Amino acid sequence: MRRIQVQAEWKRALRAQGAAETLLRAGFYEDAVSRAYYAVFHAAKAALLARDIVAESHAAVRRLLGKELVKQGLLEKEWAMILAQEQDERALADYDVELTFSQEIAQKRVEEARRFLDRIHEALKEEAEKEEEKDKEKSD
Numbered sequence: 001m002r003r004i005q006v007q008a009e010w011k012r013a014l015r016a017q018g019a020a021e022t023l024l025r026a027g028f029y030e031d032a033v034s035r036a037y038y039a040v041f042h043a044a045k046a047a048l049l050a051r052d053i054v055a056e057s058h059a060a061v062r063r064l065l066g067k068e069l070v071k072q073g074l075l076e077k078e079w080a081m082i083l084a085q086e087q088d089e090r091a092l093a094d095y096d097v098e099l100t101f102s103q104e105i106a107q108k109r110v111e112e113a114r115r116f117l118d119r120i121h122e123a124l125k126e127e128a129e130k131e132e133e134k135d136k137e138k139s140d
Contacts, residue, residue: 006049006124013042017117020110029106030093036106036113037090040083043120047075050127062087069123079119082112 020035041058044065048055053068055061062083069075086109092099 002049002052006046009042009046009049010121010124013039013046013117013120016042017110017113020113024103024106024110027103029101029103030099032106033086033093033101033109034090036109037086037093039113040086040116043117044083047120047123047127050124058087075119075123079116082116085109086113086116 016035017039020032020039023029023032023035041061044061045055047069048061048064051068051074053064055064062080065075065083066080070077070080089101089105089109093101
């Protein structure tokens with residue numbers, strides 16, 4: 001069950017990242033920033049789920065990523081900072097009608113989201129390998 005949830009969140013992260021890149025190329029910078037955040041958000045949820053940690057809200061994902069993954073030494077602090085920055089700017093992109101994002105800022109957010117997904121993908125592979133080892137030990 002958990003693997004299915006992890007995979008579902010990971011697929012959502014990849015779709016959001018693809019949308020962010022498409023929106024960036026099309027010049028929809030606020031929308032690109034918003035979708036980049038959702039890529040990071042869903043990737044973070046997948047990383048938490050891989051450790052049997054369920055986070056239902058945006059605030060919980062942000063808090064638990066820091067508490068359960070960064071403080072435990074499983075992820076570097078940089079990734080929690082990227083999640084926080086992406087979340088803060090997504091709120092501005094979605095709700096501050098007077099604010100516009102430049103191409104440079106939107107591109108930076110989309111690139112940071114891509115790096116975040118790359119790092120989480122690495123962490124998910126490590127977690128899957130650990131789980132396979134546990135399953136193998138149980139069957140021996």
